[in-house]
Amino acid sequence: xxxxxxxxxxxxxxxxxxxxxxxxxxxxxxxxxxxxxxxxxxxxxxxxxxxxxxxxxxxxxxxxxxxxxxxxxxxxxxxxxxxxxxxxxxxxxxxxxxxxxxxxxxxxxxxxxxxxxxxxxxxxxxxxxxxxxxxxxxxxxxxxxxxxxxxxxxxxxxxxxxxxxxxxxxxxxxxxxxxxxxx
Numbered sequence: 001x002x003x004x005x006x007x008x009x010x011x012x013x014x015x016x017x018x019x020x021x022x023x024x025x026x027x028x029x030x031x032x033x034x035x036x037x038x039x040x041x042x043x044x045x046x047x048x049x050x051x052x053x054x055x056x057x058x059x060x061x062x063x064x065x066x067x068x069x070x071x072x073x074x075x076x077x078x079x080x081x082x083x084x085x086x087x088x089x090x091x092x093x094x095x096x097x098x099x100x101x102x103x104x105x106x107x108x109x110x111x112x113x114x115x116x117x118x119x120x121x122x123x124x125x126x127x128x129x130x131x132x133x134x135x136x137x138x139x140x141x142x143x144x145x146x147x148x149x150x151x152x153x154x155x156x157x158x159x160x161x162x163x164x165x166x167x168x169x170x171x172x173x174x175x176x177x178x179x180x181x182x183x
Contacts, residue, residue, distance in 0.1 A: 003147045005049055008029040011126035011146070012141060012151055018048065020104070027183060030124055030136070033103050033172075033181065034098055035152055035155050036121065038118040038174065044076075044077065044078055045068040045074065045075065045077040045078065045084055045179045045183070046073075046074070046076075046077075046182075046183045047072070047073065047074055047075075047086070047181060047182050048072070048075070048178045049070050049071070049072060049075040049180060050070030050071030050072075050073075050097070051070040053070075054067065054068065054070050054157075054161070055067060055074055055179075056150070056161065056163060060165070061163050061165055061166070061167045061169070061171075062165060062166070064162050064163065064164050064165065065162065065163045065165060066138075066159055066160055066161070066162045067159065067162075068158045068159055068160060068161075069157040069160050069161055070157065071154055071155065071156060071157060072086070072112075072153075072154065072155040072157060072180055073140075073152060073153065073154050073155075074086055074141075074151075074152075074154075074182050075150075075151070075152050075153075076151040076153070079146075079148050080142065080144075081102075081120075081143070081144045081145060081146045083140065083141040083142040083143065083144050083181050084140075084141045084180070084183065085137045085140050085141070085183050086137070086138055086139040086140075086155075086178065086180065086182045087136055087137050087138060087180070087182070087183070088110055088131055088136055088138050088175075088178060088180055088181075089127075089132070089133060089135045089136065089178070089179045089181070090105040090108055090131040090132065090133065090176055090178050090179075091130075091133060091134065091178075092104050092106070092174060092176060093107075093108075093163065093174035093175065093176040094171070094174060094176065095169070095172045095174055096168050096175060097166045097170075097172050097173070098170055098172070099113070101169055101170040101172075102169075103163065103165065103169055103174055105131050105132055105168065105176065106130055106132060107163050107164045107165075107166070108129065108130070108131040108161060108162070108163045108164075109129065109130055109131065109161070109162050109163075110128070110129050110130050110131055110138050110161055110163075111124045111126070111127075111128040111129075111159075111160055111162070112125065112138060112139060112155045112157060112160050112161060113155060113156045113157060114126060114155075114156075115139060115141075115153050115154070115155055116153065116154045116155070116156070117151065117152050117153045117154050118141070118153055119144075119150070119151045120144045120145040120146075120151065121143060121144065121145040122141065122142055122143035122144040122145065123141075123142060123143060124139050124140065124141040124142070124149075124153065125139075125140070126139065129133050131178075135181055136168075139155070141153065160180040
């Protein structure tokens with residue numbers, strides 16, 4: 001019993017000393033909290049295609065070949081409101097049997113389908129674009145709301161490519177490499 005009274009008295013005395021002393025001797029100090037926001041591990045922009053080959057329908061001289069390209073994907077894990085530009089570069093189409101015979105890349109027009117999978121508001125309007133050998137912006141993603149840290153946009157590309165066939169080229173199969181990039 002005596003131990004309990006001594007313990008209770010000690011607790012009461014300590015509480016009485018701490019509370020008034022804390023108020024009477026209050027002090028403040030400040031500290032700056034500094035940090036940098038970075039992309040998620042491995043974050044940034046990435047591009048993917050649905051496969052290595054796309055084939056346009058057979059066409060005769062002086063007509064337009066049309067066809068679908070494989071699916072394009074643009075991944076953005078940078079976080080924040082920064083948008084991106086997707087670009088295409090197209091080599092000139094070379095005749096497989098006679099590579100000196102070419103159809104210029106500028107004869108090709110890319111008209112993407114709607115961009116799917118946009119996260120965080122904003123837009124990525126689609127327009128027809130004449131292609132070139134150098135990267136040409138074909139989709140601009142803008143006005144993204146901050147906080148949407150991961151976006152996986154896809155472009156179906158159904159009937160997205162048309163190529164005007166000149167009347168002066170050799171008959172045969174033509175091939176070109178199409179390069180997708182994003183910045």
